[in-house]
Amino acid sequence: MYGKFQQYLQDELKAIEEAGLYKHERNICSPQGAEIILEDGSKALNFCANNYLGLSNNPRLIAAAKKAMDDRGYGMSSVRFICGAQDLHRELEKAVAKYFHTDDAILYAACFDANGGVFEPLLTAEDAIISDALNHASIIDGVRLCKAVRYRYANANMEELENCLKEAQAQRFRIIVTDGVFSMDGNVAPMDRICELAEKYDALVMVDESHSAGVVGPTGRGVAEQFNLYGRIDIHTGTLGKSFGGAVGGFTTGRQEIIDMLRQRSRPYLFSNSLPPMICGAGIELFKMLEESNDLHDKQQENVRYFREKMLAAGFDCKPTQSAILAVMLYDAPLSQKFAARMAEEGIFVTGFYYPVVPKGQARIRVQISAAHEKEHLDKAIAAFIKVGRELGVLK
Numbered sequence: 001m002y003g004k005f006q007q008y009l010q011d012e013l014k015a016i017e018e019a020g021l022y023k024h025e026r027n028i029c030s031p032q033g034a035e036i037i038l039e040d041g042s043k044a045l046n047f048c049a050n051n052y053l054g055l056s057n058n059p060r061l062i063a064a065a066k067k068a069m070d071d072r073g074y075g076m077s078s079v080r081f082i083c084g085a086q087d088l089h090r091e092l093e094k095a096v097a098k099y100f101h102t103d104d105a106i107l108y109a110a111c112f113d114a115n116g117g118v119f120e121p122l123l124t125a126e127d128a129i130i131s132d133a134l135n136h137a138s139i140i141d142g143v144r145l146c147k148a149v150r151y152r153y154a155n156a157n158m159e160e161l162e163n164c165l166k167e168a169q170a171q172r173f174r175i176i177v178t179d180g181v182f183s184m185d186g187n188v189a190p191m192d193r194i195c196e197l198a199e200k201y202d203a204l205v206m207v208d209e210s211h212s213a214g215v216v217g218p219t220g221r222g223v224a225e226q227f228n229l230y231g232r233i234d235i236h237t238g239t240l241g242k243s244f245g246g247a248v249g250g251f252t253t254g255r256q257e258i259i260d261m262l263r264q265r266s267r268p269y270l271f272s273n274s275l276p277p278m279i280c281g282a283g284i285e286l287f288k289m290l291e292e293s294n295d296l297h298d299k300q301q302e303n304v305r306y307f308r309e310k311m312l313a314a315g316f317d318c319k320p321t322q323s324a325i326l327a328v329m330l331y332d333a334p335l336s337q338k339f340a341a342r343m344a345e346e347g348i349f350v351t352g353f354y355y356p357v358v359p360k361g362q363a364r365i366r367v368q369i370s371a372a373h374e375k376e377h378l379d380k381a382i383a384a385f386i387k388v389g390r391e392l393g394v395l396k
């Protein structure tokens with residue numbers, strides 16, 4: 001049997017390769033950070049990780065992870081409700097809820113699972129989910145697993161959202177769901193307008209804080225802090241894999257009954273292994289650190305401001321940003337790939353994106369700026385951008 005299937009896979013893989021869409025992986029042989037070491041021993045500056053607060057290799061988190069492993073072992077070998085819950089899991093859930101000013105939280109193996117398991121337990125075919133067109137793949141998959149009626153509005157388009165809300169009055173309950181920060185442009189969802197419309201049209205509000213947590217808002221507590229919406233957002237989902245240490249893990253946090261119901265009925269929670277003690281121990285330490293000081297958030301924000309200003313002064317076309325993501329517009333797809341490849345040769349890792357990941361004619365380089373970057377890293381990256389920009393005719 002495999003013969004025919006093998007031929008089919010080989011043809012498909014070749015087609016992916018020929019379309020220039022094949023994803024190749026680079027192996028890093030050092031911890032994740034601003035400076036990384038590659039297999040051939042060469043060094044590079046990393047501007048394409050989600051390591052926004054620079055915590056991926058933080059000594060305090062490593063020590064906390066080790067201590068939790070020494071105290072509570074390596075793994076749980078169980079799901080939470082059978083015999084996979086430790087005091088550390090509850091402590092971390094309480095820390096998440098405190099950080100976001102919500103009632104309670106529930107942990108998942110990843111935010112992908114949090115989003116995959118949030119709609120189906122709460123909504124039925126009588127209800128409506130109204131989703132931003134640029135929402136993350138995990139939200140799209142979560143919506144697919146639920147029988148609710150689906151509505152979609154163009155990215156951050158409040159007129160279209162209002163039209164969806166009017167139509168969705170036909171359903172019993174409505175929920176608006178959006179990413180907090182959209183990962184291609186770095187723009188923040190207009191949460192103030194979304195909450196106003198939700199109240200006008202009697203809808204719940206859910207936001208995925210994966211790219212906004214730790215970054216957006218005066219102290220990095222996400223979109224509710226940014227727009228002063230505490231108490232008006234019903235559900236937040238998020239990841240421990242970006243700003244919050246970068247290891248693994250996800251969560252849903254929000255109103256008590258919602259979290260209670262997820263604990264009863266959310267399939268990725270019920271039927272998937274508990275987070276290991278080391279992740280919980282490090283997570284608890286992480287929220288302590290963020291409670292103690294905003295220095296990492298402030299440095300990250302200052303780094304973005306500095307980088308964007310210098311890039312604009314050099315003549316690059318950068319989108320406005322309210323996050324750690326900076327889109328340097330090139331518009332041309334092959335140029336975006338060539339540009340990213342030349343930057344890598346200069347020892348700077350950035351990502352070139354083009355259709356279908358971004359709209360046609362909107363190809364770009366995405367730069368992700370971290371609190372781990374020092375001024376010299378930023379200056380080196382900017383110098384490489386200018387060098388490659390001149391070479392490829394982007395800058396005059």
Ligand SMILES: *Cc1c(COP(=O)(O)O)cnc(C)c1O
Binds near residue numbers: 136179
């Ligand atoms: C990264 C990301 C996720 C997935 O998070 P994991 O914890 O890695 O599964 C979900 N939603 C959004 C918006 C993301 O950016």
